[in-house]
Amino acid sequence: MxxxxxxxxxxxxxxxxxxxxxxxxxxxxxxxxxxxxxxxxDTPTNVMSISDIEAMLSFDKPEGDKNLEKLDGVSHSEVPTNSVELKKSSYR
Known part of the structure; x- marks a missing residue:
C-alpha cells in the first residue's frame, strides 16, 4: 500500500x-x-499491539498445532465448534 x-x-x-x-x-x-x-x-490503547498480532498470527500455521491435536477427541459435545475461530476470538 x-x-x-x-x-x-x-x-x-x-x-x-x-x-x-x-x-x-x-x-x-x-x-x-x-x-x-x-x-x-507503550501508549495505552484499546487495540492489539504489533507483538500481540504477531503472536496471534504465529498460531495460524498450515501444519497445525501438535498440542491441539493431542486434545482432539478428549471432550465430546453435541455443538460443533471451530477451534481456529475460537483461538482467534480469544485474542480480541
Missing part, C-alpha cells in the same frame, strides 16, 4: 544521510524505524 506521509525536513535529511551511509533505501529505513517505534510504543 502506497501512502504519503509528511515528515520534518531535518528528519528527511537524516534519513537520506543514513541511507547513503548504510546503502539501505530510504523507504526500507523508514519502514524499519516506523515498525520499531510502533513495537516499542
Amino acid at each position: 502506497a501512502t504519503t506521509i509528511r515528515i520534518n525536513e531535518d528528519i528527511k535529511q537524516l534519513l537520506k544521510l543514513k541511507s547513503v551511509e548504510t546503502g539501505i533505501t530510504q523507504l526500507d529505513l523508514a519502514n524499519k524505524y516506523i515498525l520499531k517505534g510502533l513495537k516499542e510504543d
Whole structure:
C-alpha cells in the first residue's frame, strides 16, 4: 500500500544521510524505524499491539498445532465448534 506521509525536513535529511551511509533505501529505513517505534510504543490503547498480532498470527500455521491435536477427541459435545475461530476470538 502506497501512502504519503509528511515528515520534518531535518528528519528527511537524516534519513537520506543514513541511507547513503548504510546503502539501505530510504523507504526500507523508514519502514524499519516506523515498525520499531510502533513495537516499542507503550501508549495505552484499546487495540492489539504489533507483538500481540504477531503472536496471534504465529498460531495460524498450515501444519497445525501438535498440542491441539493431542486434545482432539478428549471432550465430546453435541455443538460443533471451530477451534481456529475460537483461538482467534480469544485474542480480541
